Amino acid sequence: MNEHLEQLSPRLLWRHFRTLCNTPRPSGHEAALVAILERWADGLGLAHDRDAFGNLRIRKPASAGFESAPGIILQGHLDMVAQSNADHPHDFTRDAIETRVDDDGWLRACDTTLGADNGLGVAAALAILEDETLVHGPLEALFTLEEESSMGGALNLAEGWLEGSLLLNLDSEDRGQVYIGCAGGADVIVEAQLPSAPLGDDKVVLQLSLTGLSGGHSGIDIHKGRGNANRLLVRVLRALEPCGARLIDYRGGTLRNALPREAFATLVLPDDEQVSASERVSVLQEELRAELAGVDEGLTLTLSPLDIRPAEALTEQASQLLVRALHVAPCGVERMSVAVPGVVETSNNLGVVSLEGGRFHLCALVRSLRDSATRDLADRFRALFELIGARTRVENAYPGWAPNPESPLLARFCRLHRERLGSDPEARVIHAGLECGILGGKYPQLDMISFGPLIRGAHSPDERVELASVTEFWELLRALVEDLARGETP
Structure with a gap:
């Protein structure tokens, strides 16, 4: 199902998103997807492990010559909100998400939530791990569980497990913006x-x-x-x-x-x-x-x-x-x-x-x-x-995520945004529960930002993502990973 997704660009990202759409993953039912990702990692020779709660980590060594670059953690959650229209029976524990590309340049699901929240962030992290043309430092992809139902994965994340010092949360929903703080709840x-x-x-x-x-x-x-x-x-x-x-x-x-x-x-x-x-x-x-x-x-x-x-x-x-x-x-x-x-x-x-x-x-x-x-x-x-x-x-x-306007990671992201898109991103604080606040409490040394493509209608059957913004998001993410590896000044 959803073969048309693999015709979209960037193909590597959309191929992974197709896997996510075809694999049921409401909160509390992520086990099948975790198993698929572990087999995928094995096929690429990537190390992977889980903590006691079941959160999944996949690691990739640095490109040759970039071993001393700061470690980057690409972070997203595997589960999605399960909502469908009343006249559209859908079993989110068994049925795939059926998607469609509309003439207005947006991707939608057919009468259900799309799972772009946070499926596109997860797909981008997987694509980064698979991209052999990318120059990068040490990479960790952290995929948490039960974010939508309870923040359970982040709340129960093992301490002393992650190795990176920079965290890119890929769970935001506005182009031209970067999030540096969020509400607790x-x-x-x-x-x-x-x-x-x-x-x-x-x-x-x-x-x-x-x-x-x-x-x-x-x-x-x-x-x-x-x-x-x-x-x-x-x-x-x-x-x-x-x-x-x-x-x-x-x-x-x-x-x-x-x-x-x-x-x-x-x-x-x-x-x-x-x-x-x-x-x-x-x-x-x-x-x-x-x-x-x-x-x-x-x-x-x-x-x-x-x-x-x-x-x-x-x-x-x-x-x-x-x-x-x-x-x-x-x-x-x-x-x-x-x-x-x-x-x-x-x-x-x-x-x-x-x-x-x-x-x-x-x-x-x-x-x-x-x-x-x-x-x-x-x-x-x-x-x-x-x-x-x-x-x-x-x-x-x-807890909430207290903003740090002086973050070196934020300064680097803003410079790249200016260079590539011709404008400064808007640094914002969001009234939503990003996992950054919890992760920062467990790993206080982390420098963090959150960004993503343009998603609207999240948590409802009207959820949709603008295709052009996904390309922009992907190019910014690749550029940031390479920039951090090369150690260029902000």
Whole structure:
């Protein structure tokens, strides 16, 4: 599958990306890809090993005469976000990603995420290892696991394992930019067993659905005003409280680091409130569409009867307490940075919410450029949901990456960018969880930058990459590796 990728330029990079597209690799299911890469390394005579967590390292000795050049670590993550459109069944643990090249010069997948995040960075690192025309110092390619689900690979990376002093993170998504800092974050998990009661004979069971949002990356896109399906559906549920609505179940969002595009609630109402509820939903649909106009145009709200009749629903009090807690929970941009103008400092994504059999579960992702603000926002969740008797814990916390504008590696990259593209790159701090902060904590001697091709719509089925930017990215990467080997001054 995806034979057309090998006709693109640079062919060496795209051949590796084809392998990644054809090998299922959602978070937690990277083992098959690791095995393929190990066999590939064996075929080229490249040394490889794994740490205790399973992160993969492939090494290549320096070109003859360049053994004393600084060691370079090419770093990316093997997993991808698994998102597909509702009308496109796709098993990300078994099915290949089907890609297409559109006339506008962009590569897309067919109704799923593309995996350009971070497949193109991984493919570029593999191509560098394979390129026999390249002059280079000692090379290490570090491929981490479970970045999209938990940062698990970076958090559990072995210490004292890596040998290089310069790290090129290839997990950025903007041409003409180089990242020198990023937000830290933490997962906030909320769980509760809520009381239920029988439905009663005079009740009707309905499904409330909110679909059609565009979604996106919960860090990079958090400030763009797009709808969060959980936030909006809870708002509708709140409006239905006067109708006596009681929740039976709920499911919204699939990943804590993707803006939820859809959410669904099963609820019960008194028979004589069904018309009033439908009218409220219709009004809210128009209100929400007006609020999202020009940003997220596809919202659809439906309220429809169900033939099923469960034995119980949440009690009216429990249902109200849950909806009200979710209604006031932090969601979206909390604060913009003063130190880095135009960049989000602190945010939260209500990523995954579920209710089944009275068991409530929430996974939110808090991000901040300040670790103290991450801790504070997580504590606000704890304080809020303890009021309804829920248990809250914080998992997978990771630090931010403090920028170093005086980095020699950054100066070298900027010079090459000027020479080759005729412009200075914009040095930026990103409101997303690059692994650099974690890696820097384990290897404080590393000088690091992050750059990549132009990717849009990451973490959603609208993910796409501009083909021309991949060529530009590849040429810059090759030039930087050679420049570092030759030891030319920044």
